Amino acid sequence: MHDDAWSFSQIDTFLQKLTPLSVWAKDEHAKCIVYTDRKKLETLYDDIDAVFASLEASPSSIAQDRISYHLKRLPRIPLTEKDTYEIIELFQFKKFLTNFRAICHEITPDIAERFALKPVAREATALLEQGGSDAETFFLADSYHPSLPEIRKRIVIVQELISKAKHTRDETILEQFDIALNEREFVIVDTSHVTENLTASPLVNLEPYDDNHFIVKPSLNAELIKLEQELEKLRNQEQLVEQEVITELSKVINTSLTEIHRAIEAIIRYDRARACALFITSYKLTRPCLSSNCLTLHDGRYIPCEEECTALGLAYTPLTISLQKNTTVLFGSNMGGKTVALKTLLFFQLLAQCGFFVPARSFETRVYKHIRYVGELYGERLTGLSGFGFEIWRFNSVWSQVDDGLIAFDEFARTTGSHEAEALLSAVVDAYRKKPAITSIFATHFRGIERYTDVYYIKMKGLNHEQAVACLDEHAPLKDRLMSINQHMCYAVCPDTGSDIQSDALAIADMLGADSTIIRAAQTIIQKRNTLTNENAGKLPCASS
Amino acid sequence: MLDINAFPGRVTCITGPEKNCGKTQFMNYLVQKLVRKGHAPAVMTAGYDGEARDLLNGTKKPSVYINPGTIVVTPERFLRTSTIFPEILEVVPGSTSLGNCCIARAQRAGTVILASGEGNSSITWTLTYLEENKLAHTVLIDGAFNRITQVSAWHNSQLVYVVRVDTVNVKKTIETLTRLLMLLSLNEASPELIDTETTFTMPDVLSLETIHAIPERIKTVILKDFTRVFLPYRELKSLLSEKQLMVLRKIPCAGIPVIVRGLSFKDFYDAVPDLPLKELIFSNPYQDS
Structure with a gap:
């Protein structure tokens, strides 16, 4: 349902860091569930808050190390009742109960209470403990049968x-x-x-x-x-006596199976919450607020991009954005950060609806039934469809399926002629502004689309032309040029009045080393067109004379 | 002559060129020798589906005789039918066609059938577990036939290569052993030799397909270890006549027991070319000279 948004947002790379330790919680984590029930989400957030508070209150690393150790050692056990278990399964039950009990022993009373992490199946545990030279090994001991x-x-x-x-x-x-x-x-x-x-x-x-x-x-x-x-x-x-013993042990385990299942549920809840709580400080995670109809993000750090920038030695600008209306159009030139802005929004919404805290100063939103993306996905192809056909196919599926959702459109209609593209895009924006249950954001570089009163128009601030030109080194390698663009590009979002027609594209092409003759010719064409349409000539610096 | 002191503290992979060449029998012999010297080896096998089918069809497989305290790695179904009164210590991740494999400690002397799933990754996991938990510092692996790559799965491993010779396969076996001795004798490449003008490091195995990737000008070909060589004897000999072959890691061989039938061990030994490490070849420990 959310596959396109999931893939586009690259949320997997961050979720890997939040992988729990126990096999049970890992299985749950791998399901990548996006919850649409606000109450459920608030409970998950409360769980994380509770674990974090407990970590802050008693920061003993020894206890946490032990908990981690025992969580990792919880084995898979049979979940359905059997008349007789194999010895290996009895071993697994013993190992589970031993490690579960050890976890219960290490956690604080408030956490034990909240997550119902209390020793279970005491009779089965005591019986299984008779077999084995230590807490986790198992054999059919002499004490199990008098003969x-x-x-x-x-x-x-x-x-x-x-x-x-x-x-x-x-x-x-x-x-x-x-x-x-x-x-x-x-x-x-x-x-x-x-x-x-x-x-x-x-x-x-x-x-x-x-x-x-x-x-x-x-x-x-x-x-x-x-x-x-x-x-x-x-x-x-x-062997006959051992078989009798196994049957008896199996009966005792079966009477405790419900308790054991509850223990597994408790571990899943606790381990997931703990995995997130452990990262709150290092990643500066905050609890999302789910009561706002106006999606607002303050200093949101899109971790995949932030880490990539750090690796490349580039500066990363956290995103602050507020979608004042249910439909938003985001303008910006190439390399201006529009796509990353969309990725950021979807990343945050998905993370919040997966039940995790988010890396931002604050994030206010609501729960959406659908979270979708319309645009190009890396490596995607559909046989028989052109680029434009594919865009329309994707749009059609979202249009028909989503009645309540957050939808991000990245350069919609870019694959067709600009005249028709602007018309089509305008019509789609118009259609979505009339759907109050859907929050939509359209990233585009088409400046000629219609402007509607109840649509919110914003833009990426873009390139500081003067500074960029002043620092340009014509002989610098590509990597240095990219760094220069990054240093002089402002990735912040601001309102768009419609009157600012400055283009960064030509300046960026120039900075990337495009032939200066071509750049100058393009600038001339723009100036002619601007003269014809009575608009102000753009201030388009010539980086090379 | 077998040097029993070569085994404690190491992982030894006992393999051979074919099924029923005497690997398990030799392992039984080795286990008893080590126990008499006061060592308690762990025993396991690197199974193969062919052997699994034998086991499932009821074809008799030799059992291994185990002393109390020995660590055994085998599917749970064979622990159940064994006489060793096993204490289960851990379950090896992943399941096999014979069920889950366990690491167990024998609490009583007795016999047990060894089997396992395919793949070097489960061997590595098991060896890591044995090492980290200090369960055994001497390990014997009854290797699947002709799966010599298993010996490279571990950093501290060595090989025992068991061959069975009779009048029918004597020529083929001499060729097999000659090839093996050539590979065991390959020198270790020092770091300075890697990626120079005249050396070429094979990215993976050296086989009839990949040999063409070696540039003409190259004088020395470097491989990870000798188990990466899949060239038949003649092609290997031809390559060695033109280029030098070296390895990043030498894997020692603790011995090559030869089970002769229909000919004398001396005649066979004399027929093997006088190559370095020929002294590793020794006669069947179950045969009195």
């Missing part, structure tokens, strides 16, 4: 008797035939060793190996056969 100790003791005795009998037999073979088994199950000997006595001996079985060798295997004598039979019988008895 197990005796059976197992006898097994060990019989094994020792077998071992002794074999040793005695092997010693006799060595003594009589000079064949040293040295605890091997068989030995291959030269034919010269195979005497009549050896062939006739009941101590060994002989098998031809090749033309010159025989395999000598010590045989089972009466004593060994008897002991092996007893061992087999004891082993069968042991």
